[in-house]
Amino acid sequence: MFRRRIRNKLVLQTSEADDVASPNTSTTTERCTHATAEQHVCYACREPITTATTHILISPTQDTGDERRFHFDCFKCYECKLPIDPKSQTLYFSSARKQEGHIKQEQYPFHKSCYDQHFGWKCVVCEQTLPTVAMNNGSTKFEYLKHPFFDKERICPHHARGTIRRQEQETQQFRQEDDNIGVTTTEETEIGEIRRCAGCHRFEPKFASSSKHFVDVGDSDTGRCVCLACCRTLVTTSDEAIPLWERVLNFFEGPLGLITDEDSISGVSRQSLKSIPVILVGLNALNDNMKKHSDGVHHKSSQIMTRGLCLSEFCGHTTESVAVTAILCLSGLPADLTASILAHECCHAFLKLHPNFRYGKHLPLMVEEGLCQLVAFLFLNDGLESCDTSTEDDNTPSDAKLRQYFKFCIETDEGIYGEGFRFAARAYAEMGMQELLYYIALNRDFPPIND
Numbered sequence: 109m110f111r112r113r114i115r116n117k118l119v120l121q122t123s124e125a126d127d128v129a130s131p132n133t134s135t136t137t138e139r140c141t142h143a144t145a146e147q148h149v150c151y152a153c154r155e156p157i158t159t160a161t162t163h164i165l166i167s168p169t170q171d172t173g174d175e176r177r178f179h180f181d182c183f184k185c186y187e188c189k190l191p192i193d194p195k196s197q198t199l200y201f202s203s204a205r206k207q208e209g210h211i212k213q214e215q216y217p218f219h220k221s222c223y224d225q226h227f228g229w230k231c232v233v234c235e236q237t238l239p240t241v242a243m244n245n246g247s248t249k250f251e252y253l254k255h256p257f258f259d260k261e262r263i264c265p266h267h268a269r270g271t272i273r274r275q276e277q278e279t280q281q282f283r284q285e286d287d288n289i290g291v292t293t294t295e296e297t298e299i300g301e302i303r304r305c306a307g308c309h310r311f312e313p314k315f316a317s318s319s320k321h322f323v324d325v326g327d328s329d330t331g332r333c334v335c336l337a338c339c340r341t342l343v344t345t346s347d348e349a350i351p352l353w354e355r356v357l358n359f360f361e362g363p364l365g366l367i368t369d370e371d372s373i374s375g376v377s378r379q380s381l382k383s384i385p386v387i388l389v390g391l392n393a394l395n396d397n398m399k400k401h402s403d404g405v406h407h408k409s410s411q412i413m414t415r416g417l418c419l420s421e422f423c424g425h426t427t428e429s430v431a432v433t434a435i436l437c438l439s440g441l442p443a444d445l446t447a448s449i450l451a452h453e454c455c456h457a458f459l460k461l462h463p464n465f466r467y468g469k470h471l472p473l474m475v476e477e478g479l480c481q482l483v484a485f486l487f488l489n490d491g492l493e494s495c496d497t498s499t500e501d502d503n504t505p506s507d508a509k510l511r512q513y514f515k516f517c518i519e520t521d522e523g524i525y526g527e528g529f530r531f532a533a534r535a536y537a538e539m540g541m542q543e544l545l546y547y548i549a550l551n552r553d554f555p556p557i558n559d
Contacts, residue, residue: 152182164194187222231264232503233302234315239264256520257513260503261310267302303331307338307442308505308513325440327390334440337504341443346388349437352447353386356454359491364483364541366458376461384432384457386450388439397436415441416449418456430466432457444492444511448518451487455480464549471552478528479548482536485518485529531557 148157157163157177164183166176184191185199192199199217224230224237229250231238241251253268255261303312305322312333313320322333325344334342343349360367361378371377389397391414398414417436423429435453437446459465459476470476488511495507505513518529531554535544538557547555 148177150179150182151176152178152184155179183217185219185222186216187218187226190219192217192219229262231267232261232313232316233263233267233311235313236264238262239266255310257516258308258310258505258509263302263311267311303333305335305338306332306440307334307445308510310335310337310505327392327440330391332391332440334442335504337499337506337510338442338445340507343388343441343443343446344439346386349386349388349446349450352443353382353450353454355447355491356451356487357381359451359487360454360458363490364486366541366545375463376458380461381454381457385434386437387434388437388446390439394436394438414438416453418453418460420457420460430460432460442510444488444495444507445514447492448484448488448514451491452480452484455483464545471548474524474528474531475548475553476528477525478530478532478554479545481518481521481525481529482532485515485533486536488515488518 148163149155150157150163151166157179162180164178164180166178168175181191183194197219199219218226221237229238229252230236231252238250238252241249243249251265252262253265254263302314303322304310305312306325312322312335320336322335323339325332325334343352357367357378360381361369367376367378367381369378371379394414394417397417397419415438418432419434419436420430420432423431435450435457437449437453441449456476459471459479465471492511495511497506497508499506499509518526520526521529532544534557535547535554539547539555544555
């Protein structure tokens with residue numbers, strides 16, 4: 109069974125190097141006296157600040173270092189090059205975006221709106237500037253929820269406020285560490301009022317132009333949707349899944365060396381796996397089959413979303429003979445993700461059909477699911493053709509970036525699937541797939557691996 113815990117911790121955090129200079133405390137105006145006029149030089153133009161000239165004083169801070177003095181006309185925004193009035197305009201001091209060949213991190217003044225434009229600190233949902241919060245040291249920083257993989261995916265915290273409150277009450281997993289707040293989401297397809305892509309979990313730009321809205325996948329009453337990036341390779345029918353299933357079988361026969369062309373009493377043949385019906389279904393149909401065929405251990409947590417299922421039944425009056433009747437896969441997902449789900453379920457089918465694993469009861473959940481996740485990860489890594497690394501829009505991930513994310517999800521899973529994968533991956537690195545399967549067939553557990 110392929111199930112996906114929402115792979116990411118959405119982290120409510122503050123920008124750590126982007127202090128806002130408060131005009132009431134660190135930015136002041138001052139009039140030079142005759143006695144001190146020759147001591148002051150404008151930081152921008154390096155010309156003297158003459159006697160009795162009102163000018164701008166930037167008090168020393170951790171970011172700016174020594175105090176700085178400017179002529180009014182010289183105190184300009186780094187982005188728009190227009191003067192900043194510290195009496196009426198909030199200003200930011202920050203280093204500019206890193207430029208190739210530039211090592212020195214000079215601190216520059218910005219208008220607030222220009223700072224947002226320069227660094228892209230905008231919510232992807234409403235396309236408004238992210239909110240700021242006052243810190244204990246008197247500075248001001250941006251506060252936002254961030255996708256753990258796609259760096260530009262930041263949203264205003266209030267979009268997820270309902271989700272955060274629910275988590276505090278139900279899971280007690282809300283914690284504060286220094287200035288960052290970690291939040292584990294409880295929904296796969298939405299967070300607060302915002303839907304998320306069923307493939308890559310990016311946030312839907314709900315309040316942006318309609319051309320950026322996500323596409324519904326057609327599941328009634330589920331709210332599932334996919335982003336425009338995942339739509340590029342969307343798999344919606346069983347016929348579209350057949351080439352992906354063939355590629356999975358090629359991977360099992362070639363790189364993994366687990367199946368053969370001909371039937372054998374000591375293994376699993378390609379034909380026995382190829383004959384299994386592969387059916388793409390909606391979320392409700394998949395969940396109905398899970399409840400009908402599961403022994404109950406798999407659906408205790410509301411945090412997990414089922415994406416694949418391997419259906420089997422015992423033949424005759426013995427538990428030694430098993431037939432795999434179908435493999436179900438969730439429709440409306442990008443091709444790479446669909447293929448990895450099929451690889452996961454193919455591993456389940458392989459274990460059910462192989463004579464070495466025909467026990468009266470299943471392998472321990474962590475062992476079997478860990479193996480299947482290992483196969484899915486290896487398939488994403490080595491079983492697919494190289495994909496496009498370019499994209500027409502800088503804010504839209506490429507196919508290669510999406511594939512990296514799907515692997516990231518497997519690697520960082522914090523549930524029993526992820527724990528099993530990490531045990532399986534360490535053992536695979538030590539002994540390879542054939543010896544690992546042989547050990548598990550004998551011991552029903554992963555081998556002890558020294559860290």
